[in-house]
Amino acid sequence: MSTDAGYNFAYLDESTKRMIRRALLKAVAIPGHQVPFGSREMPLPYGWGTGGIQVTAAVLGPRDVLKVIDQGSDDTTNAVSIRAFFRRTAGIATTERTAEATIIQTRHRIPERKLTEGQILVYQVPIPEPLARLEPRIAETRRLHAMADYGLMHVKLYEDIAKHGHIATSYSYPVMVNERYLMSPSPIPAFDNPKMHMMPALQLFGAGREKRIYAVPPYTHVRSLDFEDHPFRPIRAPHACELCGSRDTYLDEVLVDDKGGRIFVCSDTDHCQERQAMKEAAE
Amino acid sequence: MSGATSLAGFADPVLDSQATFRAVLEAMSRPGRVQQVPVPPELPPGIEPAAAAVLLALADADTPIRLAAGPEAEAWIRFHTGARAAAVAEAAFVLDPAARLLDLAAGTEEEPERGATLILPVAALAEGSGWRLAGPGIQSTHRLSVQGAPSGFLADWAANRARFPRGVDVILCAGDRIAALPRSVAIQEG
Numbered sequence: 001m002s003t004d005a006g007y008n009f010a011y012l013d014e015s016t017k018r019m020i021r022r023a024l025l026k027a028v029a030i031p032g033h034q035v036p037f038g039s040r041e042m043p044l045p046y047g048w049g050t051g052g053i054q055v056t057a058a059v060l061g062p063r064d065v066l067k068v069i070d071q072g073s074d075d076t077t078n079a080v081s082i083r084a085f086f087r088r089t090a091g092i093a094t095t096e097r098t099a100e101a102t103i104i105q106t107r108h109r110i111p112e113r114k115l116t117e118g119q120i121l122v123y124q125v126p127i128p129e130p131l132a133r134l135e136p137r138i139a140e141t142r143r144l145h146a147m148a149d150y151g152l153m154h155v156k157l158y159e160d161i162a163k164h165g166h167i168a169t170s171y172s173y174p175v176m177v178n179e180r181y182l183m184s185p186s187p188i189p190a191f192d193n194p195k196m197h198m199m200p201a202l203q204l205f206g207a208g209r210e211k212r213i214y215a216v217p218p219y220t221h222v223r224s225l226d227f228e229d230h231p232f233r234p235i236r237a238p239h240a241c242e243l244c245g246s247r248d249t250y251l252d253e254v255l256v257d258d259k260g261g262r263i264f265v266c267s268d269t270d271h272c273q274e275r276q277a278m279k280e281a282a283e
Numbered sequence: 284m285s286g287a288t289s290l291a292g293f294a295d296p297v298l299d300s301q302a303t304f305r306a307v308l309e310a311m312s313r314p315g316r317v318q319q320v321p322v323p324p325e326l327p328p329g330i331e332p333a334a335a336a337v338l339l340a341l342a343d344a345d346t347p348i349r350l351a352a353g354p355e356a357e358a359w360i361r362f363h364t365g366a367r368a369a370a371v372a373e374a375a376f377v378l379d380p381a382a383r384l385l386d387l388a389a390g391t392e393e394e395p396e397r398g399a400t401l402i403l404p405v406a407a408l409a410e411g412s413g414w415r416l417a418g419p420g421i422q423s424t425h426r427l428s429v430q431g432a433p434s435g436f437l438a439d440w441a442a443n444r445a446r447f448p449r450g451v452d453v454i455l456c457a458g459d460r461i462a463a464l465p466r467s468v469a470i471q472e473g
Contacts, residue, residue: 008297009297009298009301014296014297014300015343015344015345017300017301017304018300018340018341018342018343019345021304021308021340021341022341022346022375023396024308025307025308025311025341025400025452026395026396026398026452027396028308028311028312028420028465029311029398029450029452029465029466029467030395030396030447030448030465030466030467031419031467033395033396033448035396036396058304059304059305059308060301061298061301061302061305062298117313142393142394143393145393146391146392146393147392178419178467180447180448181448198422200422202308202312216419217311217312217313217419217420217465217467218312218313218420219419219420219421219422220419220420221419
């Protein structure tokens, strides 16, 4: 099955996969709770998706079709390398089309296309602890989670409002999962947060360096923290995509010359190409 | 536990373990949906095919298990997983008809993931009627009909759910089919 002789299917050895699988099952049973796991060294550096890769390797089967995105894009170094890694070590099919994928590993975006029940979204997570910047002691954050004491985060958001007049958090915007655990959605833009709520697909999160796994089961309540008088608002650049004209997708700002010229284009390349093809067909 | 076994485990240990895990993951993510698992080709007497597959796929030397399935099945599981035997309250996986849900390890408030998994053989599983399940993983309601659950199970389950995030997760097994009850799910009698 594996195309590179000498490696087990999907690179990891079986006892590592079992350990990750057990952590995943407990993570699903306790939505939003961070489960420690014995993260392995992977053949790429921390910060390049070692957590996501380990989760994908533990979940992946020979009939899966894998898509990997990096900030919404299928064609960056990180996404291309991870797809090639699993093609070589697991011999599986890969795709750039969101609709065709059964497993989507992502760095910092949720695809624009609505995900379905047959899909699993695997997030690469740098800092799994939403309270990390507010409380550096891990033993203490664990206690705060045990007691569901999330006052610190409310104070932080309040200070944002006091300083800036609005909640100035545009990515990694904290969410409450199933009204019990405060969770970091990983550094996805706040624009993507509402997509997590009641998503038909299973969402798995892997932090390799920090050795944590967590999960949001399908159809689970995910609420972005806010205040009654300062409700959560997903933010996007107030422009249309230069390539497909979309006014409802998340945009990247791209510098096009050295005279300050810039354009805005969809961050989700597959979605953008699909829209461009539809536009061309209509013309 | 003593004695040896001459019966094989999974036909393909790597891919059958993966398929079993995916079935359990799917079952745990969508409580009340029934999944099928690959069955080991040679089974010792005393153990259900699905229960055997789940243990082969998930148990190993790091997971103490409590088994009450007869000497042949116990020797077989021990040979193929390397898991050591433990008391009900210390085991990570429990397959023991005498064990009550509330006797199992439930984890702590800080480490609820230490709660055990109960593998519970039942007579039959079917979707569409019976218990009404609600909670994470379920859009509105799933219905699951469970034949042969232990008496008092639903009362124990209510107590199990009340201590969330602590608690025990259950994998129901019937033949080669499974359904899961993560500790977050609420059950109402149909």
